[in-house]
Structures are given as structure tokens and as C-alpha cells.
Amino acid sequence: MINRLINQLILWISFGIVIAMLNGCGLEVAAWERGNLAKPHMALDPEPTISVLREHVQVSKESTSGGSSNNGGGCGCN
């Protein structure tokens, strides 16, 4: 019951973020104002190679996966 309530809460918070993002469409951030966004550590994933390797470990040790844009197959999952 508590888990379900937490799930509901998290889903609603997530929807709140979506709505905030859609509102963000009205924002204007000019090209010359995007200097900070262009910094390497402001990328959605600043270290994609390390992420791929760490996700490989997580996939082999956890039952759930997803949410990243990485692809690949193979097991290596003992």
C-alpha cells in the first residue's frame, strides 16, 4: 500500500516536471546565452563510455534496466 502511494506520488511529480517543461517551450534562450549549456559537463551524459560499462554491470546484477539511450546485447551475466 505504501509502495503504491509512493509510486503514485512519484508519477504525479514526474507529470509536474513534464508540464513545467512544456511551459518551458515559451522560454527564449538566445544562442549567445547558451554558453553554460555548451559546457561538456552539462551534456545529458558527460561520460557516455563509462556509462555504457557501468550499465553493463548494473544489467548483469539487477533485474530491471532501461532509461538510457545505450544499445547492445550479450549476457556476461553470472
Next chain:
Amino acid sequence: MAVIKPPNKSTKHGLKALTAAALSLPGVCCAEGLGDLLEDFPIHSPAADYQYLHYEEGGKRMKADVHHGALSTSLYDRLKVTASYDVDIYSGATPEFSRPDTVTDVVTRASAVAFAVSAGALLDNPSVVAARQQAFANGGDGLKAETDAVRALLQRPIPSSFKTNEVLADHPEETRKSVNLSFEYELDDNLTYTLSGGHSSEPDYKSSYVYIGANYELNQKLTNISGGFGYTLDRVKSVSRPDVSEKKDDQIYRLGLTQILGKNTLASIGTSYTRRSGFLSNPYKIVYIRGLLEAEDYIDGFFDVGIATPEQAREEFEIQDLWMAGVDLFFERRPKARNEWVFAPKLVQYVPKLDGSLHLGYRYYSDSWEIDSHTIDIKWYQPFSGGWLFSPRFRYYSQSKAEFFRPFFLTPRADGNYSSDFRLSGYGTISAGLQIEKKIVDQVSLNVGAEWTTHKGGLKLGGNGMNNSSYADIDYFTVTAGVNIKF
């Protein structure tokens, strides 16, 4: 993701000059028409990556070394190609099955002739031998005495004070090799297509995948919408079981939205649906199931029918088409389909006072095996002068158990699905680590990192992941090191 491309003209020209010099060497290429050749095939900002990861579990269990190498370059101004090669080498002990510690003398693993060895072990149990001798001494029915004694062993009551005993199996060193190729084509300034594929091979597992995707930037590149479809086909074998030569396939559908929310803020939402079907079991994992075979089955099968192998046992008895592995031990079986949904929002916030950035990610996962999981990922990226980048990180993960998971089964299930793989149990993990990157020169950077993880049933959201049992708790750590070169 909204992409801001850095200018690379100087690199391009410098590289063209170097390439021209190389190609004009005798025996390499014809100097004639070189300018046209380079114009047709401009090579922009090629990069080479090498990344190493070492994984090690506590208690001298599994360890792995992973090597990853990648080369990327641009062909024609709008096409980027990346090729990578991975080698994983792993070995160590891994959990095979679990049982109450009060039946370790009865529920035992057997060899390839699982039925004969299991029945023989039961008949050689001291309590069965004693019952037989007593019956003979008293002039009674020896067979009935044996059967009653075997039944008493198989149905031995489990006291509430029992502890779960986990049995490990040694895994010989194995190597997995994987090759991947990826193409990114920018159709115009707003639309990019991706096509990638790869193949992975290890002695008992082969996997091939293909993925097609697209990214579309709109709203003056403040918004990015991405989508894609992937298909994976796997072939599964077992070095110890001749009956396993199976296939499984995965279909994954992805949709993503990235939005610039301000000059310091970026947010994204990733969603995916995955349909897995085919052989989804682990061919090495075993479950203890009480009640599939009765005392009479063991004795009649051994003396009258002459059953020896798991295959014969499967044909002779109603054991739900399972493959026998010992006394009341069978190889696990999972449902043949799994539907998975993922919803993953992320926020990236730049903090001007510190010149650092906070990456805050959450993932909600739910599947048709009744597993839900929650993941919180927090990373801080802090640059320092001299080309240093420090990134401490924290991750919390919690999952509920699969509907067909138990540490052991005291009664058979109607659907015939069983697993005691601790990865399908309810548990939580906490990870903490640090990643450090150092830019040596503009084109070369090095990185090292370490991350420690503790996995406990008690860390599950809401607690009580394994009924307060800690038998499957484990700690592990990873260390990484890598180099990135841009030419």
C-alpha cells in the same frame, strides 16, 4: 538532446594536411586528385577511446575485467561513424541455488545422471539405511520401511528458526567479445538519424542487435524529440545441459523529450517499452521444489523403471517439464514473455557560482513479472583549474520481487515458473563513487574512477526485501580507467 556543435574548422584543416602528407607517401596513394579525394571524404575530429573496468564482488565471488575500445570519425560532413570492440573476461563463484539449512543433508546437487545419483543418495542416507536394516531384522517389509524413511526425509518439517543456505558454483573463466558499429546522419540542421548494430559472443551466449532512431530539434533548438526502435536476437546454450539450445528476442521502443528550461537548466524525459520473448531463464540457476517428486517416484524410478538421467525423469514423471538437477532440485524456469515499461526524467542544473553542474536522475520501471523498481541517480561535476574534473556520485536502487521468485518452494506452483535467482528478489542497493578526469592537453584526457555498492534485502523501499533474511546480501566495487584522444 539539444546539440551545440563546436567549430572544428582548424582541426579539420590540420588533419587534412596531415592526411594529405600521409597519402602522398610512396605506395600509399596516388598524389594525383588528392584534393578531390579529401574534399569527397573529409575526416572531421576523429576520436579514439579506451576504457577499462574492473568488477569484483566480496567474499571471493565473481570478478570481471572489461576492456572497451572505440574509434569514431566523420565521413562526408554529415555522417559520423563509430566502431567499438569490447572484451569481458569473468570468473569466480556465483549462487546456484538456496535451501533451508535444516535440509542440507537431503537436498543435494547431482551430476549429469541426476535421477540415479539423487535416488541413490536418498537410499544411502543413514536414516533410510537404519530403517531398512531394522525392517530386515524384524522380518518386516524392507521396501515399505525405505519408502517411509525417504518420505520423512523429503517432507522434513522446516522449523521457523531456519536460515537460508546459499550454494555457490564455481564459474570457469569465460570471455565475451562484442563488436558494434554506429552511424549518425544529419539530414539537416534539425534532424539526425541513427543506425547501429552489433554482435556479442561468448561460449554459451550469442547476441545480435540492430537499432534505428531519429532526433528532431525544434523550437529554436530548445526542444529535442527522439524516438527509436531496437531488435535483439539471442541464442542461449548451456555448457552443462544438452537440452538448452534456445532463442530469445527483445523489441524495444523508445521516446524521449529534452527541453532547455533556461540558460542554466536542461531537463529530459525518456520512456521505453520493451517486449522480451523466448527463453528468458538462466540455464545455470537451480531451484529447490518440494513435492514434484514423491518418495515412491524416487524408489520405483530407481529400482523398477531404471531411470538415470534428467531427460528420462522428465519423460516419466509429472515434473512440469523441468530438468532435474538433484534431490528435489530442478533448473529454474521463467515465463516466456516479459513486458517492461520505463519512465525516466532527468534534470541537469548548472551552478554559476561553482562552475559545476548537478545531474539528478530518476527512473521508474514496471514489468509483467510484477517487478517495480525505483532508481535515483545523483552526480555532481566540478571542474578545477588545470583541466581537472571531479565527479562524486550517489545511486539508490530498489526493486520488488518477481511474482515467481522464492528462496525455495515448499509446494509446486500451478504455472510451472520458478526462480531463486537473488537478482529477482526484493532488495535495494546503495552506490557511492568518484570519477576524476584530467585533460592532459586539448586533445587528450585521462580518467579514473571507483564505485562501491552494497546490495541488501533490507535496503528495499519499505524494507523487508527478503523477509529480513540476509543470505543474499553482497557488496561489490568497480574501478575504471580510460583515455580519450581527439585527433
